[in-house]
Each structure stands twice: as C-alpha cells, then as structure tokens.
Amino acid sequence: MTNQNNSNRAKSMIAIGASAGGLRSLEVLFSSLAEDTGCAIVVIVHLSPGFKSLMDEILARHTDMPICNVTDGMPVEPNKIYLNNASKETRIEKSHFVLSDANAEQLPKPVDHFFVSAAQSFGKHCIGVVLSGTGSDGSTGIRHISAAGGVTVVESPETAEFNGMPTNALSTGEVHFSLPRDQISQLLMQFAEDPDSVKAVEAAEEQHSFSDIERIFSMLCDRHGIDFADYKSGTIDRRISRRLRSVGAETLAEYARAIEQNPEELDALYFDLLIGVTKFFRDEEAFSVLRQELIAMVEGFDPHKELRIWVAGCATGEEAYSIGIVAIEAFEALGRPPRFKVLATDVHDRALKVAAKGVYPQEAIEHLTPTQQERFFQKVDSGMRCVDTHLRRHVIFTRHDVIKDPPFSRMNLVACRNLLIYLEKDAQQAAFHSFHFALDTEGILMLGPSEVPSSLESEFETIDPTWRLYKKLGNLPRFLPAQLKFYPTRQVFPSRLVDLVNRSASGQPSFSTLLDSYDLLLGEFVHNGLLVDENRNVIHVFGDASKFLLPMSGRPSGRVSQLLPDGVRGSIGAGMVRAAEAGKHVLLRGVEFETRSAERGNGNGGEKVLTRDVLIRAIRKEPDSNRFLWFIEFDAERPGPRSEFEELSQIRTGVEHDALRSELEYTKETLNATIEELEASNEQLQSTNQELIASNEELQSTNEELQSVNEELYSVNTENQRQITELQVVTDDLNNLLGLSDIGTIFLDQDLCIRKFTPLATKYFRLMSHDVGRPINNFTHSLQISDLPQLLEQVQVTGHSVIKTFGESERHRVIVKLMVYETTAKQKGVIINIIDTSAFDVGSQTNESD
Structure with a gap:
C-alpha cells in the first residue's frame, strides 16, 4: 500500500505565484496547458485571511484538471491543481502539504515561503512562475529555485497588468525566461516532458560566445554610439535570443552574420534593447x-x-x-x-x-x-x-x-x-x-x-x-x-x-534668446521664403516674404494654400507635389503675385503685379520616409546644375487642370494610406473589443465572488449584532449588581489603574467617574491601612489574597479583601473589596422588625 502511494506522488513541481491582475494570466495559462503534464501545479495567490475565494470555480471553466484547496497533510499528486489557503502559509515536506500560521509581525510573503520549500523538495525538477502582481513577493523564492537547479519564469512586465512582482523578480538576475502570458504554458509543457531540455535551451540562449556578443556590441556601438556591455546580461540575452528566433538563426554566430548583412536588423535589435515602459504620472x-x-x-x-x-x-x-x-x-x-x-x-x-x-x-x-x-x-x-x-x-x-x-x-x-x-x-x-x-x-x-x-x-x-x-x-x-x-x-x-x-547662473543661456539668434542667422542667408511642415502648415516666414502672402503677421500657423493668393496657389501646390515625387528642386519661372502697393493714385487702385521666380525644395524628414518639409524661396536664383532641379513654367488656365490632377493623385495616395491606417486601427479596436468582452466575463466572476463575500459579511454582521445585544444585557446586569451591592469594590488593571468602581467605594476613596484610568496610588483613602500600595503589588505578584480588618467595635468593623484576577489575555489585575459589617447589622434589624 505504501509503494502504491509513493508511486502516485508527483515527481515534478510547477509553482505559480500571483497577486493583483494574476487571475487573467492564470486563465490564459490554464486554457492552453495540457491536462496530463505529470506535474503537480500549486498556485499561490494573495488573498485576505478568512476570505472565501471562488478561484477554484473560475479556473475550472478553463481546465479539466482537478482543482483542490490545500489542507494540512494533503499528499502532492501529479496532474492536479492546488490552491493555497489564504489564512495559512503553505510549504511541502516529504511530498505532503504542511500548513502553518503566518508570522503576524512580518509582512506576509506566501509566494516566497512556498517557493523556498518547493526548491528544497524538488530541486531541479521545480519550475517557478511569477505572474502579475504588486510588491516583491516571489523574488526570494526565485533565487532559491535557481540555486537548487530549477527553472525560473516571469510574465513579461510589458504584458503584466501589474508589473511589480515580475520586475522585482527580474532585478534578481536569476530569471531564466521572461515571456508573455500566452507563451508560458508552452514552456511548462516542455518542462513537463523533459526538465533538462528547458535548461539546455536556456543555456544555449545565455551561454553565447563572447566573441559573437562582442561583435554585436561593437556593431551597435559603431552605429548607435552605445556600449551595451554595461547592461545586465540576462536582459541582453533575452532580447537577443528573441531577435535570433525572429530571423530564424540557430546560433549567435549566424545572427551576428545576419546583422552584418542587414543593418535594418541591427536597428531592430537596438530598438528592442532600449524599449522603455513609461507613462504620464507613473506611480x-x-x-x-x-x-x-x-x-x-x-x-x-x-x-x-x-x-x-x-x-x-x-x-x-x-x-x-x-x-x-x-x-x-x-x-x-x-x-x-x-x-x-x-x-x-x-x-x-x-x-x-x-x-x-x-x-x-x-x-x-x-x-x-x-x-x-x-x-x-x-x-x-x-x-x-x-x-x-x-x-x-x-x-x-x-x-x-x-x-x-x-x-x-x-x-x-x-x-x-x-x-x-x-x-x-x-x-x-x-x-x-x-x-x-x-x-x-x-x-x-x-x-x-x-x-x-x-x-x-x-x-x-x-x-x-x-x-x-x-x-x-x-x-x-x-x-x-x-x-x-x-x-x-x-x-x-x-x-x-x-x-x-x-554655465554659471550669470551667463546661463535663454532658450528664447537662442531661437532669436537662429532667426537672425537665417535672415542673413534667406531673403524671402517660407518653411512648410509635413501637414503643409507654414511654420516660419523668412525675410520680406509676407508681401507675397495674404495679409498676416507674426509667425503664422496656417495652411500654405490659405495664405497664398488665388492666382499662384495651384502653381506652387503642384510644384510642392512635384518636388516630393521627383526628389529634385523645382523652379517656377515668372510667377505673378498681385500685391498691395503703399503708393496711392496709380492706375491699379493701390495694387501692382510682381513677377518672381519661385524655388521649391522638398526635404525628407527621415531616410526612406514619405514625410517632408518644404522650403519655398521667392526671388530665387538658378539653384545649380540642370540635373539638380526641374524647371517649370507658371501654370496657366489650360494646364492648371493637370497640376490639380497631380495634386489630387497625391492627395488620393495620402487618403489611401490613411484608410489603411484606419483599417489597422479597426483591427486593433476589434481586438480591444474582444479583450473587453473577456474583461466583462472576469468582472462577472469577480461580481460572483463579491456577492459571496457580501453574503458572508451579512452573516457575520448578524452574528455580531446578536452578540452585542447579549453583551449589553450582561453589562446592565453587572452594573445593577455593582450599583446595588453593599460592598465597595474597585477593579484595578495590570498597572494598578482604576477600571471600574461601585458607589460604596467612594465612601473610602475620593473617586469620581472621570477618574477611571488613573493610578489608585494617586488617591487618598480613609482605610486604616498605611501600606496599601505595597499590599496591592504583593497580591498582584504572588496571587495570594490579603484580608485586613479594623473598626471600633465588633458590630462596626470594616473588612478589606485584596484579590487578584486574570483576564482572558493573561493580564493580572487586582480587586479591592470593602465590607462594612454595620450595613449588614442594620439590614438584619430591618428584616427582624419586618
């Protein structure tokens, strides 16, 4: 029977730690994980003690594997999912679960606690997985699993809903794989088949030839001026390995040769290495x-x-x-x-x-x-x-x-x-x-x-x-x-x-001064011209070019087509299109501008026509980009050799349709590109919609949990109300008993401070209601006991009662009894009972007369 039980024990362990946002990652993981891995799977999540979780029911929708809530002494069996007890810390000893109370004085870290025991019990046959969550729980456990020869995996911080736990685990330098949550299950199944094969893959990825790494670093430094040798090797290796697989290279040497032949791949590696996760007001x-x-x-x-x-x-x-x-x-x-x-x-x-x-x-x-x-x-x-x-x-x-x-x-x-x-x-x-x-x-x-x-x-x-x-x-x-x-x-x-x-504060440059200096410098070399951005907005006017435009002032921020006069708008617009398409400067000869003259009384009613040559340059913003800046210069001279520019005559009415057609074709291409972007955005929205649907399902699951918690809270509240009512009755009984008693009683706490007293006690001690909480030694008394403070301390220490008696006669005597009492918290206090025998004599006489 013992051999049969031992044969059903798990030989490998998949330990998973998660916190905030981890539920979605668990659902994705178990949806694609095989049912017969042969491993025991233990999920440790952060939950409030006493909280009745419905995680077993939620995960059951995504896997057919049996799901068990861990109990003390439960055996660890393969092909089962075990969920931790939120009010206990879970560990493994001799293939059985052991539950213990958490240390109330320390911050609970249930993932670390379990990972450490799993590493000790399973060694190289343990794989630790850290999913979404906040804080640093799991980081210590990752170190132990790695030191024991096991495999460590974290959910990529880029995909984790909360990246605190994955990021802190990565900072240990002991993480072997950082994967998106939808790729973790594939690695787990490979580990289940052969743990050594996973370690071999990891070793092949990380034990790269120094010379090959050096070649790649050298190429990155030459092209981008950054030495990546200062970055953590684990981060660099993971990013390089990802790029290596993307191009189909089997070794690092092959990848090094590939990027030598393809600079674009070198740029892609550079961008991948420097991807930063940031946001406005992060934290x-x-x-x-x-x-x-x-x-x-x-x-x-x-x-x-x-x-x-x-x-x-x-x-x-x-x-x-x-x-x-x-x-x-x-x-x-x-x-x-x-x-x-x-x-x-x-x-x-x-x-x-x-x-x-x-x-x-x-x-x-x-x-x-x-x-x-x-x-x-x-x-x-x-x-x-x-x-x-x-x-x-x-x-x-x-x-x-x-x-x-x-x-x-x-x-x-x-x-x-x-x-x-x-x-x-x-x-x-x-x-x-x-x-x-x-x-x-x-x-x-x-x-x-x-x-x-x-x-x-x-x-x-x-x-x-x-x-x-x-x-x-x-x-x-x-x-x-x-x-x-x-x-x-x-x-x-x-x-x-x-x-x-x-520079020192006295000579510190002003940014606006620098811009003004640039304007003066450009003004020396550019007499009349416009600088137009990629959206065809005029962003700067050089020299006296404003006289060729419609009335304006300052630095305009408007469409160039709205600023140019009607007669030249089509010519210059067509020239801009041609300059962008041909990659050459375009020279427009004999462009006529109607301008307002400062002189009055001429035959043109204050207007005159200026004939100017216009040179249009299209400046590409980035290599291989379709985004341009345009520089339009008036009063232009011939720009240079004929091969460097294209000369056009001003467009007349008959030809203007061709120019408009050319500009419309350019606009059409732009619209087509915009449509493609919108289609891509639509696909993204569709994907987002699916995520929202999944999130809605998760919210429904969470709502079920909240409803369950609400029912539990309602039951607890009802029970508490009943107990409060019972306590109120008991308190009233005690108050009546103490108030009507002919015995003076004072209750003292462990510090000999007053907790409660009866009315008769005020006959011997000058007490008032607001004196509760003050030390008894601060009050004078009429008892004929000079060493009362010492007696109180003696009773509290020894636990033995002390009785003192004094009075004028046998019928009028006062009996003082000092007794110790213990609270449920094991705290010792003292009770002072004062009995005046004359009160009982009067009572007996009254009874006899009745």
Missing part, C-alpha cells in the same frame, strides 16, 4: 510626494534663479512632462511664476524624437485630471493630443549616456526611475556617482521603487523610503565621476550642450 503617489517636496524647495528658493531639473532615461518624454507639470503646480501653489528648466536625456534617438514632438494618444493622458488634460495638452485630432507650448518651453530633450558621458551640475532635482535595474552593478555605481555630482546641496534624487543608492546611501537623507526620494547631504561633491576623470577629448556626446547647461 501617482510618488509624484504626490514629489509635489510636496518641490513646494518646500521652491518656497526657500531664490526667485531670481532658475530651478534646474535633470530627468535621466526620459524615454518618450512622459515622465519629463509629468515632472514639468508638477513643477508648474508647485510654483503656482506659492503664487510664483514658473521659473525652471527640465533637461530630459536618453540614449534612444527615436524615443527622443517622439518626446521632442510631444504628441501622444488620448488614452495616454486619460488618467490625468480634467484640469491637467485641458491645460497642458492641445487636441491635434480625434485621437491625439499635443503638449501645450507653455509646458513644452520648459523642457529640453537631448542625447546623453549616464554611464559614459560627463554629468551636468548644480541640479536641484535628478529623476532616474526604472533604468538602473537593467544595469550591471558597476554601471549603477557610475550612474549614482554622476547623480551625486550633479546635485546641488540638499538637491532631491528620485529613483524607481526597486532602486536604492546602494554604497552612496550614507550620502543621502531618505525622504520617502517607499517611493525612493532622497536628499543630498554635504556641501561639496565627494565623488568625482569616472566620466569626468577619463573622458576622452574626442566625444560622441555634444559636449557644447553640457558646457551651456553647466
């Missing part, structure tokens, strides 16, 4: 704490100086703009005009372009307050929003590597959130030294929730330990960053910008 509580700190800083700040903020690793700019909004609100809370600059840096050129443009989808700002949305964002179209110029002018974006490039200086705030967790320890230290050097005295350092300044922690005062806000201590930088010690003379980074930003 809103952290920004609330920062807002209060900035208000305090601005209150004591010199109003003539500019507050300096450095946002390192800004990605696509959401965090930089969020800090800018917080800074504006801090200044305005004190009634002061905003005077600050945010220097936002990153190594990702494409992300910086997105950040500088400042255009984001509507859903990216939906969680902001309506006031913030309306004030800091302008509507571009139905689905996009653009950062308002009042916020944008405070933020400067530029390329900068926190590891390699010299730091800035005299910063009042440095923010670098969720970047350092991806760096090796030495690179983290280099970054912290840069931040310490950059910060001014009492400057604020803001890190991600999983990041700490490690060895420099003594150099900072902790403002908020949860959201990692620190204040720099000391007046002078104690650490000279290695970037300044060994920085070469020839620099990839634009050191001129560092010099400008680090």
